[in-house]
Amino acid sequence: MPAFVRRVLSLMVLLLLPAAAAAAPVGVMVRNESTSATCAETDNVSLKLVAEQIEKFTIIARHPAYVGMLRVDNTEPDFETCDMSRDPVVPAPAPPPAAAGAPPAAPATGVPRRVTIFETPDLWITGFTFPSFWRAASVPVRIGGEVTQGLHMLQLWVRQNDKAEEVLVVYPPDGYWRARPLSPTHLRSTAYGSSFLVGPVEQAERPLVRLKELDFAPQTRTFTLHFADGGKARLQLAKVDGDQIRLEVQFDGIAPRTFAALRSMYVTEGNADVARVAWRTLASPGTPAAMGEAPVMSFTDAQNVSMLWAGRLVPSRHNTSAPDFTFEGFAGR
Template identity: 55%
Template sequence: MRSRPEGRGAAALALLAVLAGPARAGPIGVAVANGTTPTACAETDNVSLVLSAPAVSGLRIEARHPAYVGTLAIDSTAPDFTACDMTKDPAVPAAAPLAGPRRVTLYETPELWLVGFTFPAFWRAAATPVRVGGRTFQGLHLVQLWVWHKERAEEVLVVYPPDGYWRARPLPPAHLRAVAYGTSFLLGPVEDAGRPVVNLKEIAFDPAAKAFTLAFAAGGSARLAMTELSEARLVLEAAFDRPRAGAFAALRSMYVTEANADVARLAWRTGAGTGWREAKVTTFSGAADVTALWAGRVVPSAHNTSAPDMVLDRFAGP
């Protein structure tokens, strides 16, 4: 019995699909909402940029040195609690009483290691386990990723498991001993808990891939892999296990004045392809169809002078 022509065509198309592999996600534009509020305290995260989309499957997160980093002879990295009142901030004690921070090594090789800290108190309970291989660690408030570079240790990435905040920084340029952390980012379903947070069910680290798997309390997961680390930038590729709807990422930072800020300026591109648009972080009214977002500074700040700019781009759809 002869096969029907359309049957042979369908089989050929199916074979081509198998050979081609899974369909690749296409680029999309996302919405950026600005929830920045005024503050006089340089240790308050008053800058809040929340990204959302009907369906997003991944993005790239980059920390790069500010354009002026080559001009820096003196860096300012000390905290500034001038005009700050932290007395009403929540403080949840650690599960076991501690006189000071407790440090534990989660993973270690000569070139790369992961370290966890438990503090006597934190603004949220440390209920998110961190898993590395067959070991699970409980009660951690902070996890640091370190690398060995030019005969010294460099801390390049941190995460706070209780609220899902991350900070990243490139390796320091040759003329600086170190660079500061600045803007934080969140990855996953962003929720409001008095401030934006991502509630995590578990964090797992794969040392060989330099990748974190984030299991979200709301369901689903994401993989965050460090794909580039240099004296110019640190690049993280984020991929969700399935397309996510709603708020999927955020930037959190500080702005008091142009000369006292971790983020003072924004630039963004849209799918219309009209080039970059720019605004002060305090006057940005939000944008739609954003394909790339830069948050940083164009003049040195008295606060965290060497802290990197942040770029979020390569948003992918289903």
């Protein structure tokens, strides 16, 4: 058979094969499990995202609408009405043994231990071990062939426009993340505020995601979350600039039903990291897409949501510059 005939037949076979199913938009349920609080350091705002089959979605942290008006930024913690005495306390693991011939590791001093575990001129990751945390630091962190144990927190730093800034934080023991864009030109830095969870969200004193291992691929700026009960997800730093930080999440296999959550605080509208929510529903045959908005504490569960925004319209005296969050791009097969 002539070669050109074989090529034509091969092309015809490919054209007749069924096309791979593309990810289609999915509407999710937003469940509001927030409770009232008087402590500004309590994560009493809890918005959970629920769906049967999610393949991917996007998380965006963007400066609040009023950031251009800020001249004074309040980022100090406020423990005025807080009682943390009943919080779980797990001591930090002992420092790893020193290599042969090296001086012995320094004893615990009551201050965090800091280590740079990856570094290039434009991107680096710093790890911290605190004297104690509410969960054990038992999740290994892998970058290439190097594994680091006993970390409570990782910071991801980037250098852009001749300025280095920390833009993403993760706590491996409980799966909490924080994100923020690069600072606007009139502010030296901005605050973190709300946290988010990605993966099978469960309750153990507070919502958390149990991780078995956390990997990072510097070339693609992608974290791989290996969940304790199986499955994994990839979280990629897709974009970061002076307006927003965009994180693309892709599940490997079947995603958990409660696949993500936003955790934040609200005491009053002027003392909150999240004060309001807005959402858009997914259009369906005979029903157009619609928008809704509400104060976060009176918001009731929403169905068939294609976009959720959680943030502030007026400045707060707590973490004044902290970003708003948007969850969107929900897709599945």
